[in-house]
Amino acid sequence: MAEKFVAIDFETANASLASICQVGAVTFEDGRVVDSWGSLINPQDHFDWVNVDIHGIDATTVKDAPTFQQIYPAMLDRLRDQVVVSHTSFDRTALFQAIAKHNLTGVSCRWLDSARVVRRAWAQWSRSGYGLSNVCGALGIRFTAHDAVEDARAAGEVLLQAISTSGIGLDAWMTLVQKPINVNARKPIGPTFSNQIAMKGNPDGALAGEEIVFTGTLTLARCEAAVLAAQAGCQVATGIRRTTTLLVVGDLDIRQLAGHQKSIKQRKAEELIAKGHPIRILTESDFLRIVDLVH
Template sequence: MDFISIDVETANPNMASICQIGVVRYSDGVLREEWESFVDPNDYFDGMNIAIHGITEEEVAGAPAFKELYPELTRWLGDSVVICHTHFDRLAIVRACDQHFIAHPSCQWLDSSRVARRAWSKFAWKGYGLANLCNELGYTFSHHNALEDAKAAAQVFLAACQETGLDVAGWIERVEKPVELGGTGSGADIRRDGNPDGTFFGDVIAFTGALAFPRKEAADLAASVGFRVSSSVTKKVTTLVVGVASPRFLVHSRR
């Protein structure tokens, strides 16, 4: 039960524009150390981002740039298992490293949102965002502060460990498997989490009608390019694949 949890905030839609980092270290499931820092992204601050986290250009004035903080960051991450909630923080660190032509941290990433989807199907209707999960779990925190979010992601992970009996190693193995295992061919066993490196990560796909090949294969293909596969058509579905016996049955409507 030893791991690191991290969160970052960004100045604008460019994921490399990190303006705050928060990191916590857990040993035997207990918080041992914490570290946070503002970061000068050497980039503009978008109004939408400021509205989310409240960090402004004035607040980070005089703060170190990402490259200056990199040695301290790698000291924390090292060869550890690093928890982050969704792929965002991992990709932000990777993009910032690429922007400064420095090596990616040699850690093993573990997405606590993927953990949560496998630990609690009952939360699916409210979503697996950090705020929703913490509200359901009774953990109070100040959202969109990097250190607070890092602690919140750690609490989600610890609660999932308690719920399932899995430890860090167990979850590293479990997140690579489908959300629903087994089944008898029902819609539930085609649910998949999307590949976080896929082009369509963040989109939700559903299949209906008669497909030319097994639906499980379609689900695997969709998940490999980033889609989260839903077993039914809901408001969260962004892409709907309709299998039809013949194109002549399709009716096109133009506005």
């Protein structure tokens, strides 16, 4: 039976995952690329220097580009009724958030997280180090990071190598990624609700290997947000440090664009980002959508 899937990737203008400014979708069939498509998108939103520094896309770049609503039909044509692959859950969440933001009809497809595949196909990446650039470097997959089409192609090639190495086909991986990484190991005891903020993450969680910090005014109690993050696999810390990979900012706070209005944690995170540390800044609503998807 032919093994066909579409790998997808998005770049965003700011910390809101709905602010999509570039899309890439690469279709694979029987181990080869049969379609490669991408487009810049005018997000009709502000560009944050943090994001621009990563992908090089700014307001000038997209001033004549189509909006998400205009490009969405072409996206639907490629994704509808397909297995859609994204590396981690962030791109899947970005699509869902953009669809909701623009009040569009959702796409009917089956999703596969290639990062979850990597964690089960290769023991050395079962707990950490499964980011796309790191995995591609080790597997000899060459690509230009933070270009949506290139990232999508790389995610697809990673999945193909996992299928080849493991001997496990696409349909079987759709089921396997939902199971614990080590089925013979005792199931880890997840965190329980308490007033504690700092806590260890579930090592089998989809976000294992991430270290998360919260800042600003959240709709959830901070300890409740910490429990959700830990259940999803994140190590939860109380302050920004060099090991931090995710900063979740209250939705209202993230809209404060002037530097002096940002929290100390956000300013410290941006300082580390400027020095090359891979920290992703998320809104609370995006964080909640992500943990809902990965549970």
